[in-house]
Amino acid sequence: MAGRFSRTEIEELKAIVERGNLTEAAAELQKKLESLGKTPLDVAITGESGAGKSSFVNAILGLNEDEGAAKTGVTQTTMEPKAYPHPRLPNVKIWDLPGIGTPNFQADKYLKQVKFNNYDFFIIVTATRFTSHHTSLAREIHKMGKRFYYVRSKVDNDLRAEQRRRNFNEARTLQEIREDCVENLRKAGEASPRVFLLSNWELANYDFPLLQETLEKELDDQKRHVLILALPNISAKILQKKKAELQEHIWEVALLSCAIGALPVPGLSLVCDVAILVFHMKGYCVAFGLDDESLTGLAAQVDKPVAELKSAIKKSPLASAITKEFVLTVLSRSLCGALMLVELILNFVPGLGSLAGGVISFVTTRYMLQSFLDEAAEDAQKVLTRALEPRAKESI
Ligand SMILES: Nc1nc2c(ncn2[C@@H]2O[C@H](COP(=O)(O)OP(=O)(O)OP(=O)(O)O)[C@@H](O)[C@H]2O)c(=O)[nH]1
Ligand SMILES: [Mg+2]
Incomplete structure (x- = not known):
């Protein structure tokens, strides 16, 4: 009032x-x-090639495929992180990091190369299963004193495929994907995995709201303020x-x-x-x-x-x-x-x-x-x- x-x-x-x-x-x-x-907020998005990193950058920033958006569907070969500033809040940057999929991937070298210290936290994305590349990366990030979050993207694809089955139940399918991710992560050495399921085409659904709340809880007051104001107006x-x-x-x-x-x-x-x-x-x-x-x-x-x-x-x-x-x-x-x-x-x-x-x-x-x-x-x-x-x- x-x-x-x-x-x-x-x-x-x-x-x-x-x-x-x-x-x-x-x-x-x-x-x-x-x-x-003016508090800066720098978020790093990483994962293997094709996981949906660039699409996630665009979804979070509300960018369309034309001006300023991260190019999607094209294979990246560069080892340079690319910054995508928020279109209206220049202190907020989402960083599209190079893919982590090469067979001789080394988490520590990768993190040095992408200048890990520049980021407030990391989002590790997969569209399929989590492997030892993801967990060794997470371990290194943790060692450097930074936070990371596991994201499983493209769940809209999984749900569409499952919909053809007679006893389709969305909540159950999502739970199965979640359990499968948790199991992959455990096998790859993660003791207490936490995974957020999302679709870059429907950010307001699935676990994105939960991811957002988790980030809010784990950021300090100033960064939380900036994060909230930068969120896309989707709900x-x-x-x-x-x-x-x-x-x-x-x-x-x-x-x-x-x-x-x-x-x-x-x-x-x-x-x-x-x-x-x-x-x-x-x-x-x-x-x-x-x-x-x-x-x-x-x-x-x-x-x-x-x-x-x-x-x-x-x-x-x-x-x-x-x-x-x-x-x-x-x-x-x-x-x-x-x-x-x-x-x-x-x-x-x-x-x-x-x-x-x-x-x-x-x-x-x-x-x-x-x-x-x-x-x-x-x-x-x-x-x-x-x-x-x-x-x-x-x-x-
Ligand atoms: N159905 C569905 N498709 C997605 C989603 N996210 C990304 N894609 C598609 O997956 C493909 C790869 O997405 P990108 O965002 O380019 O993946 P990337 O991780 O940036 O790939 P690199 O740049 O090669 O490392 C593109 O054809 C996207 O349109 C999603 O949430 N749902
Ligand atoms: Mg990309």
Whole structure:
């Protein structure tokens, strides 16, 4: 709820105004928020040739086979890892590593060659069975103090083949594949194997959500934040996660705005720092795929006209339309609601009165970002629903 203040928020607000040195507080908050947005995340995808590494890179980044995507179906001969930056978050890179299939494969040499230290974690992919190449690689990765995850790709193929059988049961087939993988891994020397089954064509299904949750649990706070924002917008659950993650940082942005707003800087907007709002609102749109590039990519993926997806957007503008002028217009509309909250908080914490400028900034920023986040999340869900709807001719 936009109008409610938590105890922590009020305590932080009091602390920041009581500390007195607002320039320092603003600089500190600015640094914290900037480093959060710029934290690098480097994910290495490895496995034998044809396992579906390049397809996984494209699926995770939401790239289509045309511009910027990793080439699939072609045999790689190079030993150079290739970086695929996230199309909108340049600090996130997925690395397509060379195949590991050569008969004289040596895990330690391979890891040196691909500069293992550059990656936050490794995903080891197979489309068939796991062998000693995979496990020796995993052991070396572990020795280097890094994490790895085993992925079994192309399960859509396996399910399709099994569907022809009379007693087909999807859950049972998946369980059989999982048990088979675990057994291969045990035989190849892995003591406690954990395998994620997925299809690069249907990332929202099978074990990808579980892999994603596991990664979130095992990454530190900053990297988790970056990972969540970089995830492809393929399910309602991912959209909710993004919303919660962005929401968690609203009050920090508002505190920054408070510290700036309380400073007697001539010429600075009295109500709040508009540039901060522009920056974060644009960020929300990009995270939710409410920008031209993401919508065009999604339209190509689901084979629908981009205008059809755009028509599902009801409330928020696209990232490119968020300008200072746009924010000022919304501000003048929201000011009444925000000022009522200012009054509420000033009555609630009387000592804050002396810093009315900062408090107004805090409340207005928080109010604006919260309302915008709610609307952008709602629109993103509408776009997703529209993208996943069966096409008109199919529903006849
Ligand atoms: N059905 C199905 N096919 C897939 C999947 N992932 C990849 N493929 C297909 O498998 C083939 C190999 O995929 P790539 O992504 O090129 O494999 P790679 O591991 O990058 O191969 P190299 O670059 O040779 O090392 C391509 O024809 C893909 O279209 C999947 O999840 N399901
Ligand atoms: Mg490849």
